[in-house]
Amino acid sequence: MSTEKTPCLYCQTPNDSHNEKCSHCGMPLAKYHPKKAKISFFVKAFWAIVIFCIVMIIYLPR
Numbered sequence: 199m200s201t202e203k204t205p206c207l208y209c210q211t212p213n214d215s216h217n218e219k220c221s222h223c224g225m226p227l228a229k230y231h232p233k234k235a236k237i238s239f240f241v242k243a244f245w246a247i248v249i250f251c252i253v254m255i256i257y258l259p260r
């Protein structure tokens with residue numbers, strides 16, 4: 199049965215997963231899991247820093 203609840207990102211009110219907006223504050227509900235999106239962002243930022251450091255090590259004058 200589809201009785202899954204999606205918590206609002208702004209006020210944490212549990213909403214029905216088929217709702218497009220929060221029933222409490224009216225903000226749009228995210229379709230994806232926000233924690234996964236944040237993790238992938240930090241992984242991309244981490245690799246960007248690693249690549250930047252490697253480039254600087256190669257190009258820095260000794």
Ligand SMILES: [Zn+2]
Nearest residue numbers: 206209220223
């Ligand atoms: Zn809300």
